[in-house]
Amino acid sequence: MRGKDLLSIRDLSTDEVVQVVSRARQLVTQPFSSLLSGKTVALLFEKPSLRTKMSFDLAVHQLGGHPLYLGPDEVGLGKREAASDVARVLSRYVDCIVARVNSHSSLEELGAYASVPIINALSDLEHPCQALGDLQTIEGHKKVLRGLRVAFVGDGNNIARSLCLGAASVGMSFAIASPSGYGLDEDTLSEARSLAVSQGREVISTVSPQDAVAGADVVYTDVWASMGQEGEAEARRRDFKGYTVDPALLEHAHHDAIFMHDMPAHYGEEVPPGMLEHPQSVAYEQAENRLHAQKAVLELIMGGRI
Numbered sequence: 001m002r003g004k005d006l007l008s009i010r011d012l013s014t015d016e017v018v019q020v021v022s023r024a025r026q027l028v029t030q031p032f033s034s035l036l037s038g039k040t041v042a043l044l045f046e047k048p049s050l051r052t053k054m055s056f057d058l059a060v061h062q063l064g065g066h067p068l069y070l071g072p073d074e075v076g077l078g079k080r081e082a083a084s085d086v087a088r089v090l091s092r093y094v095d096c097i098v099a100r101v102n103s104h105s106s107l108e109e110l111g112a113y114a115s116v117p118i119i120n121a122l123s124d125l126e127h128p129c130q131a132l133g134d135l136q137t138i139e140g141h142k143k144v145l146r147g148l149r150v151a152f153v154g155d156g157n158n159i160a161r162s163l164c165l166g167a168a169s170v171g172m173s174f175a176i177a178s179p180s181g182y183g184l185d186e187d188t189l190s191e192a193r194s195l196a197v198s199q200g201r202e203v204i205s206t207v208s209p210q211d212a213v214a215g216a217d218v219v220y221t222d223v224w225a226s227m228g229q230e231g232e233a234e235a236r237r238r239d240f241k242g243y244t245v246d247p248a249l250l251e252h253a254h255h256d257a258i259f260m261h262d263m264p265a266h267y268g269e270e271v272p273p274g275m276l277e278h279p280q281s282v283a284y285e286q287a288e289n290r291l292h293a294q295k296a297v298l299e300l301i302m303g304g305r306i
Contacts, residue, residue: 005111005118006301007104009128009162010191014169016300017135021145021170024136024289024296031295035303036065039095043069044086044110045121046077046101047227051263051290052121052129056098059294068094078106087113096302102228117301124158124228130262131162133293135170137286138218141258146171146199151216151253153177153209153245154270155236156184159222159262164188168195168203175204177212179239209243216253220260221245221270237269246272250280258282 005011012020041060045053053069060067077083087110090097096117101107104125111118120128139145150167152160156178164184167174174192176184183205193203206212213219224240225233250259259281267273276283 003117004301006128006297007107007111007118007120007123008126009131009166009169012128012169017132017166017170018145020132020293020296020300021135021139023299024132024292025140027292027295028289032062032064034064035299036060036063036095039065039302040093041065041067041096041098041298041302042090042094043067043121044075044077044090044097044099044101045070046072046099046106047122049100049122051287052100055290055294056121058291059298062291063295063298065095065298077101078103083109084113086110087118088115091115096298119297119301122158124226126162127158127262128162128166129290129294129297130159131166132297133290134163134220134260134262134286135166136289136293137260137282138258140285140289141282142217147201148217149173149175149215150218150220151175151177151212152220152222153212153243153249154221154240155182155224155226156188157222157226160184161188163220164192164203165195168192168201171196171199171201173201173203175206175212175216177206177209177243179243180207182236182239183207209245209249210252213249213252217257218260219245219250219253219257222262223264223266224269225266240269244270244272246275247278250278256280260286263287 057067083106091114098119098121100121104123164174196203224236261283
């Protein structure tokens with residue numbers, strides 16, 4: 001994997017996913033190294049961020065490298081400058097580009113023209129680094145990944161897509177409950193089912209939150225309207241009525257199930273106020289683990305250490 005792009009969770013083999021998760025857990029107690037000493041990482045962000053920006057900035061710093069943040073007003077990716085030109089220029093300055101973009105096609109264009117690795121820090125299609133941190137959090141609480149059941153309640157968005165594919169690749173079952181027309185695309189479900197079935201697991205898509213959550217070891221939700229979908233927010237609030245993850249829905253899961261949310265949360269929509277402080281919630285630990293998972297990814301791609 002060293003020197004290659006991470007645009008999708010698909011770019012990691014099952015062994016690499018397991019290795020990243022294992023290494024991320026080690027890095028919780030081994031935060032600093034000089035692996036990236038003398039190296040610079042560009043953080044090219046079109047979208048605002050709290051967890052992703054902080055965790056990548058600190059991850060590069062704690063590995064001995066130099067992070068350089070480039071916001072939307074500084075670059076104007078695809079507007080002020082073509083992504084192909086940005087890729088070529090940054091490749092002459094930095095050793096890796098971490099990109100948080102509006103469109104996945106921008107990532108693909110960066111990857112096609114850059115001579116340094118590109119890491120997807122979120123696109124409209126996927127969020128692989130979030131999924132890797134999520135798997136680290138799950139394994140930290142459950143001690144294993146294989147054989148567990150993850151239930152996702154909400155929009156079939158970039159988070160759901162990466163989590164579905166990542167979970168299936170390591171032998172977990174995955175169920176998603178979404179209103180009609182909002183579920184994961186059939187290509188993603190088909191690919192995830194192939195991965196899961198080969199390991200004796202299943203991938204289910206349903207419109208019933210109760211059916212998805214039944215017997216789950218992990219219950220996960222996300223906002224109903226992601227960044228860029230603000231104009232759809234009112235319609236989505238109507239369409240997603242009944243898809244709020246609250247203590248009553250959580251009772252359908254295993255008694256020791258954990259509750260996850262990638263944040264930011266829209267209280268009163270996908271979760272009621274206080275849900276992230278529920279005794280079964282691991283949302284804040286989940287946010288912290290982004291840092292450790294990011295460092296493991298950087299080690300794999302830039303250092304070949306794992």
